[in-house]
Amino acid sequence: MLSGPPPPDQPVPEVVRRLAAGRPTHPMWRNELGGLTFEITVGAGRWFVKWAPPDSGLRLDREAERLRWAVRYALVPPVLDEGADESGSWLLTDGLPGEPAVVDRWKADPATGAAAIGAGLRRLHDRLPVADCPFGWRVEDRLARVRRSAAAGRLDPAWWHPDHAALGVARALARLADVPAVDRLVVCQGDPCAPNTLITPDGRFAGHVDLGALGVADRWADLAVATWSLHWNYGPDWEGVLLAAYGVEPDADRIAYYRLLWDLE
Template sequence: MPQDRIPSPSAAVPASAQAPRAWQAPLAGYRWDRQTIGCSGAAVYRLSAPGRPTLFAKTDLAGPMCELPDEAARLRWFAAKGIACPELLAQARADGHEWLLLGAVPGRDLASVPPGDPQRVVRIAADALRALHRVDAVDCPFDHRLEQRIARAGERLRAGLVDEDDFDEERLGQGGAALFEQVRARRPRDEDLVLTHGDACLPNLMADAAGFTGFVDCGRAGLADRHQDLALAAWSIRHNLGEAWVAPFLARYGGAIDTERLAFYRLLDEFF
């Protein structure tokens, strides 16, 4: 993320003091800890206080590229569909920033569970995504088909929001403009549309001892090809668990998998 877009509140002033004014009295006594897991463009804080429920606050610069209003809309829709996700407690804009206040999803993210049982992580991730992809999305208002997503990728590139230093190893050194031309040239001819999470990496899937507990960071959820989720989940599994666990994940998910589409959606994700 370019340095002039880092959404963190000023280091000289506690984040709690920069939150929307209406939140400050109800949240008095909470400790705010910045979270570093995951790749969210927003600043994320874990709020904790003795005897009170754990909460999360997210903030980012307001503007056309801010995804927090998108996330709020998707959390409301997910909740209406019975899809496990954070409870949206409050939404506000203050001093040029968007803010969300969220309830905590039980458990830990799948990238942070204690090591020693990668098979369980793979099983939970595959089952959670398969169940999400089976949700009836005929009324889904969030269109993330390729026409929209490629256009959005181009907007982000022109806005200077694509971090070329963070490209996957095999693409380091390639410019964003050249990579965008690859996206356009390699676009699949059709799409296997389902309800997708949009950023289905292990840090965005939660679980406890009993199993899957919910999705977090849902700002890119919408109607898209299922390979959107499978590509990012497979990459995250490779990164966190090792290459050997990608095939078991895809086998557990089931059905025919198009490896070229997996590669394409990983390429497209370089712009997000």
């Protein structure tokens, strides 16, 4: 199963119907693990509910925990409800203003979109307090998971990006063993791909969504993936715009390292 918009006739789980309480409900997204996101119209505003089947491995409780911590410092969705039962788990959040950076408007204006993504990451990294953050996204833990996957035979280069597929498992692991020194430790977004940045109608950063992996790490763990995601959302020419808006020069070695790590996870 690939991620993407679900069909218009996507069945609505019972718990989503209950949370909507008769309000208009629209399917928005289906991820590769079977998780669904719905938009609920609430007067002039909107709520969003994520739902995950019980066997998906998705931990919406972890995202709820991170959102409740981060909302004190950053523009992230407030949690309204969460729970789980035998039919699955759910997370209900209030909507933020703005639209994802990958709607048609910003695809047609990638300079504005890339700049908003960069400015948003800088704001997040500057405002979330590392010393008070109870969540980690450190490279050592991520690399340990990759090595366990390799030992279990679950790494398949056929699924990797063309930049990495020719390496094979052994060479890729060898490259990852050479961990770059930390440039700046921050609280990272954890899934900084372009769709997870919201932009206001006048082109400014509005907030972040999908923070289930939020945690302390080198800032390049976010920046490497954020710039990479521009390639398949806007094209290959916008990395410099994002990094300039963030306020940092490109770091080719750290970018290469963290993209490879992301690909193998």
